[in-house]
Amino acid sequence: MKQLWGKVSLKGQVMLFTSLIVLISLLILSAFVAHNQSKNTREYLAEKVQISASHIAYSALIQDSLLIGEPNQELIDYVELVREENDFLYIVIMDNQKIRFTHPDHEKIGQTFVGSDAEEVFNGEKYTSEDIGTLGPSMRAFHPVWDREGNQIGAVSVGIATKSIQEAVLENQIILIMITAISLILGLIGAWYLANRMKKTLNGMEPKEIALAVQERNSMLEAVNDGILAINNRGEVLLANDTAQQFLRRTGYRGQYEHTSIDLIWPELKLQEAITAKSPGNHELIKKGDVEVIVTRVPMYVNNQCVGALATFNERSQLHDIMRDLIGAEVYAHSLRSETHEFMNKLHIIQAMVETESYEELKDYIADISERYHLKTASAVSQVGQLVEDVSIAHYLSKRIGWMEQMGVNVHIQSGIPWPSMNTDFIDTWVTVIGNTFDNAWEAMKQKEHRNLTLTLKQVGGVLRYVIEDNGIGFSASEQQVLVTTKKGDHGYGIANIQKKIQLLHGTLDILSEKDKGTIITVHIPYTERS
Template identity: 30%
Template sequence: MPSRRDDAITEVRRLRRQRGRRHWLMRSFRLQVMLLVGVLLAGMLLAQGAYLNHRQADLIAEQMGERALAVAKSVAVIPPLIDAFDAPDPAATIQPIAERIRRETGARYVVVGNTQGLRYSHPLPERLGLPMVGGDNARALEQGESYVSEATGSLGEAVRGKTPVRDAEGNIIGIVSVGFMLERVETDASRLTSVGWWLVAAMIVLGFAGAYVLSHHLKRVILGLEPHEIARLAMEKEAILQSIHEGILAVNREGEITLLNLQARRFLGLPEDRLVLGSPIQEVVPNSRLLEVLESGEQQFDQQMWLGDHPVVVNRVPVRHAGEIEGAVATFRSRREIVELSNALNAASRDVDILRAQAHEFSNKLYTISGLLQLGRIEDALALIHQESERAQAQMSFLMGHVADPVVSGTLLGKLTRARELGVTLEIDDQSSLAERLTPTGQEVVMTVMGNLIDNACHAALQGEPGDHGTPRVRLFFTDLGEQLLIEVEDNGPGVASEHIDAIFQEGFSTKPGKHRGIGLALVSRLCRQHGGEITLEESELGGACFIVVLDRSLCVSGEQVAH
């Protein structure tokens, strides 16, 4: 015997199956489309069929009435029938005529009566001479009208055509009534309308078949996805588009905006409540160049442009369907973030270079001291140790006394070590000073500016021919006295050729061989412009180039406080 627990489990499974079937019915796109289209088409066909069949039944009844009236008018003008009204026994003449016409026309009855409504003809001879039944003779006998009526006579309910009988002078002498039974009218109407109902049924079957084919086609067009899956994908796509860090802008083939995510709105400075979908791209982003992509169909990658007040790197690609261009999409990445990432990588690289240079330098010194100790020249080893200690101490003392910012001090100390390793004499002017500490932004800017200029100066100093200006030398001067930060870096290298003066600050231009050059001076120039300064080139007193950088004093902590 099954336990109560087994019964409960069975019931739960049954309910789950029922719920699953209902769930499937609710979620199946093909079934929904087929039922919706099929039921809608069936309802329309049934309503139309009911109206047309009802109208057809009315027409049949109307035609029967017109037919009865036409037969009655034909009988009323038969001369022998008219003359028979003056005979002693009118029924003897009228009855045969009326019965013959009844049989020929298929009418249920052809009744002829006098002005008192007494019958001179009737399908049942025993009813001759009796009054006509129905009470609808007045219009014909009194007003002389010919008409169609429905009434219940001695043979039952019928559609009757009635018309008066007139003598040669036009006087009303009798009435003719021709009737078709309503049962026959309904039978004929049912026989004819049944064809219509069969046609409606056939159309409904074809409608459901067409709905099935349509649902199958739609299912294939939407890649076999169900409506809830499409809705989920649409929501996921919208969430992805709005959450990614890149700006996305899409247009259709007419150049109207169809997609603009939140990051693109931020780049353009557009409020979230401003409606731009459907607007021409030229009105919102005149320099998007998406119209060029629509016309040419060519892809554009890693193009630089300004979007609002943001420098961005943009990719533009056409959207194609069946070989035709249906639109274009542009994605934007902030160049500022790329530059910041590059600066961070450069800073890490500089730190590695500094550590490597220091390790190399101290390794050489240790080898020298080790050699002197092995030779037993202890005094010389101690003298070298004191010499290096005094030099390092002097550099540290100078930097600690003249540079308040520890980050800049560390950068300069590393550059001094790197220059010695390269064989370049890096001199820091005794009048140099940085009395104020820098903001985090100021530290990054000053490190980038000094680092790039010193590296370029060392490279230029090494390019000079030996003996032109002595040993390779680089001189650095910096100060924050006054209203601005001032940095000067000069060398005794060959200088900058006159034909290159206008191009050295352009990104990608470099006189050095190799790839990925032409970044340092362009980056320094851009940082100067962004922070209220500039960079200029002069001839150095050492014989080479002298770069002078001016920066806004707001990069200092006290300057930032003043700015606020």
């Protein structure tokens, strides 16, 4: 049954439930009204026959006939006329001995009145009762007849057939049934209209679909690592996911969330301003206590009407960790591309030697590669890990130094206090500095027979110092003014981009070069542990 009911659409369920409620309500109401109508109809007819009996009892014609002691045609005609006009079953005039003076069946005139309910009328009582007479079951009204001196001289009994009462009740109930049927039809129309409105309001979704959508929404909200806060247009919180609640608890808030003003929870967020803002606020830096977060605030619209605002946020430290990982991955990818490029060059050389059958030269070349590989751990590369604590920079610098050594460059490293771990801004800047200065140094030395490179990494008085010196072709003072690389792709961004990067961190760049003697590039960038 449940499975069958589950297949019924929301519209069908609403119509069925509404129709059932209307039907049950109408049935209860109809039963109550039918009972009252039956009761009222019987009371009305009882009152009608009682009043008729009373009027007849006070008629002079009736009194005179009973005083004479015998019926007459005038009395019979009068009583029959009254009976027919009021659709009574009978009107019987009787004397104190229950002898009938009138009766619809003229043969029964002069006979004794039939019925055990006629005794009390001769004691001066007037009343109604139900009994079975010669004409069948009837409701009978009894009324005593007195003469002018107040002596009882007889009685009047007026009867209406029980069948007539039932017909009157049935007629009223038929009308009631018709009204009930019309009301049910109207109820069904109303249920259909209500079901359509509900379906439209719910965008045509069924209850199971709505429940599933809510569960999916909650799962998605809790799955994201960003904090999410939503408010209505009155500034009351509609939603705060687990990440947002955990963050707010860590920063000191211990109250409720839903239907609480955002100004009581996080006044610095100023989320209500997003409701009237013409454009969303992207990546704004906002503080909550001692914690800095990056916030995006946007208004929420339903049917082109702003109904509230939404804020997504993350702690700045977490974003820095993500950027650090991304830069490390980028550095690693850059190193892999460089090694792949070098490896392919070696394969081309080996292929050429094989094709020209220069086996002795090939043997020497492979021996040279092997020797360089085994000597690598004893080269300057092995020193980098001791000079730079930051893994991303150390890895990248090692790859660049190793490449230089493989290309026949004699690399010498000078050091002082090691470089510390850094945030993403510094890592990005130093990757740019190292990559471009090494590329420029190689371009300057690659035509030289003897290639020497000296690298200095120091930390002096809160300033990171980087000095790279080559014995390349150098350049004149005038050339320093237009020293901008023209290389593309993976080879760096040039001196101009180095200057742009270090200026953002309040650093300096110095270039000292002589034609055919070499170049010294010195970079200083202020650094503290809070940078």
